[in-house]
Amino acid sequence: MTDTTLLQSARELDAGDAIAGYRGQFDLPPGVIYLDGNSLGALPLRTAAHLGEVVRKQWGEGLIRSWNTADWVNLPQRVGGKIAPLIGAQPHEVIACDSTSVNLFKLIAAALQMRPGRKVVLSEPGNFPTDLYMIAGLEAQGLAERRLAERARLVDALDDDVALLMLTHVHYKTGEMFDMAALTKAAHEAGALVLWDLSHSTGAVPVQLNAAGADFAVGCGYKYLNGGPGAPAFAYAAERHHDTMGQPLTGWFGHAAPFAFEDDYRPAPGMERMLAGTPPVLGLSALEQGVELVAEIGMDRLVEKSRGLSEFLRRAIAHFAPDLPCISPADPAQRGSQLSFRHENAYALSQALIARGIIGDFRDPDILRLGLAPAYIRYEDCYRAAEALGEILQTGEWERDEFMQRAAVT
Ligand SMILES: Cc1ncc(COP(=O)(O)O)c(C=O)c1O
Numbered sequence: 001m002t003d004t005t006l007l008q009s010a011r012e013l014d015a016g017d018a019i020a021g022y023r024g025q026f027d028l029p030p031g032v033i034y035l036d037g038n039s040l041g042a043l044p045l046r047t048a049a050h051l052g053e054v055v056r057k058q059w060g061e062g063l064i065r066s067w068n069t070a071d072w073v074n075l076p077q078r079v080g081g082k083i084a085p086l087i088g089a090q091p092h093e094v095i096a097c098d099s100t101s102v103n104l105f106k107l108i109a110a111a112l113q114m115r116p117g118r119k120v121v122l123s124e125p126g127n128f129p130t131d132l133y134m135i136a137g138l139e140a141q142g143l144a145e146r147r148l149a150e151r152a153r154l155v156d157a158l159d160d161d162v163a164l165l166m167l168t169h170v171h172y173k174t175g176e177m178f179d180m181a182a183l184t185k186a187a188h189e190a191g192a193l194v195l196w197d198l199s200h201s202t203g204a205v206p207v208q209l210n211a212a213g214a215d216f217a218v219g220c221g222y223k224y225l226n227g228g229p230g231a232p233a234f235a236y237a238a239e240r241h242h243d244t245m246g247q248p249l250t251g252w253f254g255h256a257a258p259f260a261f262e263d264d265y266r267p268a269p270g271m272e273r274m275l276a277g278t279p280p281v282l283g284l285s286a287l288e289q290g291v292e293l294v295a296e297i298g299m300d301r302l303v304e305k306s307r308g309l310s311e312f313l314r315r316a317i318a319h320f321a322p323d324l325p326c327i328s329p330a331d332p333a334q335r336g337s338q339l340s341f342r343h344e345n346a347y348a349l350s351q352a353l354i355a356r357g358i359i360g361d362f363r364d365p366d367i368l369r370l371g372l373a374p375a376y377i378r379y380e381d382c383y384r385a386a387e388a389l390g391e392i393l394q395t396g397e398w399e400r401d402e403f404m405q406r407a408a409v410t
């Protein structure tokens with residue numbers, strides 16, 4: 001069912017793609033079209049080489065001396081500083097550490113402490129679960145009160161009980177993107193602080209935290225930053241909060257003088273106080289490589305390519321699978337680097353695609369999600385995915401029993 005015009009157009013777009021050459025910097029398995037870089041980014045070749053070096057030379061030979069000689073001790077600040085320009089922040093406003101979940105916990109607690117007399121953390125139903133669960137953890141300690149409001153009602157829900165508005169910038173299921181500047185302004189007008197989860201934004205869409213006046217942010221290292229499975233996450237706090245913010249995980253690496261081994265906690269200046277325990281050196285070393293690669297390609301070019309890819313994929317799926325509704329916003333400037341489609345057997349569809357070497361994913365209950373990591377996806381990949389999806393739907397290929405068995409991780 002090849003459409004030669006569409007295929008030709010994909011090939012022309014690839015030929016004119018200014019960042020096409022960067023695909024060769026990733027270790028992509030042959031025969032696989034990888035549309036899940038929004039969940040786990042691909043492996044940069046430089047990461048495999050660098051990690052070997054870190055393990056053998058820095059760890060194996062340098063041993064404990066490498067905390068100083070290889071500057072392991074400053075990895076969280078150094079990697080954070082490299083993430084900062086990708087999200088419109090200053091280098092000292094970002095630190096790479098812990099998981100996104102743990103960073104959420106620390107920053108929600110920090111915000112609550114900065115708004116005495118207010119306890120409400122406002123978010124939306126259907127936000128990524130860990131974001132909502134982290135409010136629950138603070139609620140159980142009597143420190144927070146969760147309030148959820150639908151997108152259209154968020155601004156109305158901002159009253160003077162709200163300490164913090166906490167939202168995910170690009171929705172993990174639909175790819176819908178919030179207007180960061182407008183919501184930050186509305187929250188500030190109500191006297192609240194704002195925390196943005198940039199897990200599906202960093203390295204994929206334009207983010208200007210400082211220009212938007214944001215207070216806090218967190219994000220994942222293993223998606224578009226290609227930091228590897230379970231990579232450390234990052235935390236951002238606007239400079240104006242650095243002297244006043246606290247955090248509940250008062251571990252020794254967040255101490256002003258960790259190697260003074262004092263009995264009493266004194267917070268380190270700035271973002272370093274967001275650290276808790278010993279930095280995960282291997283994870284941070286891998287993340288640093290992924291971040292450097294993204295920075296080298298450049299956000300402007302990544303954003304332009306991401307929009308081009310998602311527009312092309314939308315067009316191709318509308319052609320090959322016209323009955324499959326796209327639930328992501330039609331305007332590429334209002335969505336992340338993904339397209340989501342609704343089908344009552346979306347899981348089986350995703351499995352049938354995987355059986356053909358096209359890896360997207362499924363989100364409960366009925367969403368087929370196709371991620372478009374602009375650093376390594378080609379327009380022709382989008383064409384092939386759309387064509388395969390059309391065939392799978394037309395032939396009923398997805399109806400096989402083996403495609404219905406749910407795996408533990410989807
Ligand atoms: C919006 C969002 N926040 C947080 C996370 C994950 O947090 P963690 O890195 O702690 O697993 C994800 C994905 O797993 C996510 O999509």
Ligand SMILES: Nc1c(O)cccc1C(=O)C[C@H](N)C(=O)O
Pocket residue numbers: 038039040172173409410
């Ligand atoms: N963090 C993940 C994991 O440990 C296993 C499988 C998937 C993930 C994900 O990142 C999911 C992702 N945040 C999502 O948007 O669905």
